[in-house]
Amino acid sequence: MSGVELCLGTAQFGLAYGVTNAAGQVNRSEVARLLALASSSAVRWLDTAQAYGEAETVLGACLPNGHRFTLISKLPAQPADSFSAATELAWEAGLQQSLRRLGCSSLDGFLLHQAADLRRPDGDRLLAWLQSLRQRGLVRRIGVSIYGGAELERLPLDQLQLVQLPLSLYDQRPLQDGTVARLEGQGIAIHARSLYLQGLLLAPADQWPAWIDPAFRQHHARLQSWAAAHGTSPLALALAFARRCGGLEAAVVGVTREAELAELLRHWNDPADPGSIGDPERWAWPEGNSLDPRCWPR
16 A cells, blocks of 8 residues: 555535536535545545635535544635735634634644745745744644646745645656655655546546647547556546655545545555556656646636
């Protein structure tokens, strides 16, 4: 078994999130069933954010009694031209509201949704406030959520304990460009998100949106064929890849139904699962725009 643990992403609990999500926001009764199953299984963390609609509120209402989850949330991207005492009061109010919504007294992690906020001329004010959260016992670890390794430049990495980044069988850039090795070498925990590329990796190639690069669609069709020929599935391959990645503390996965989580757990927990992905580098896709949701049509 890999040392990588599971973290349940909760964007779908507060938003109609995901390019292949046709069902929309998950209803509360289904969230409660998902959390009950996750609580009794191998899921240790829950990842949410202030910007995920009502996800924090839904989580707080649906968390099972006596749960042992550790929680991670995020501060939204900051639109203000400059940080001030009033801005800091707004950060504090938002953090306290997150704690109330989630029904907890502290968070395991608190991340910036936009790492560039720390690189602003007055970013030291934001960093000082984040550090105060640790000093006051409100947050155990602070960090950033990024889209690529270039966003780490000019960040105070020696002051951060957690980084969330995209990583998948198709998007192996953080491994190839040394980002994972760099963070691991500095003792910073890494949580990999977008394991399914917002569900694209799990959907049949002929159901992909029309705007996707046809060459990428053909690449996915080849993976589907390879998986079928080897008695496995894209889901099993995606999870096997995450479990084989060194340097990760957790893999963030999103689900919309209890049956999806049950299938995920079955693959994750079965050491005999095929998961034989051969050389994983053969499945890496080189085109960054195809892998970055910020470049996709809205």
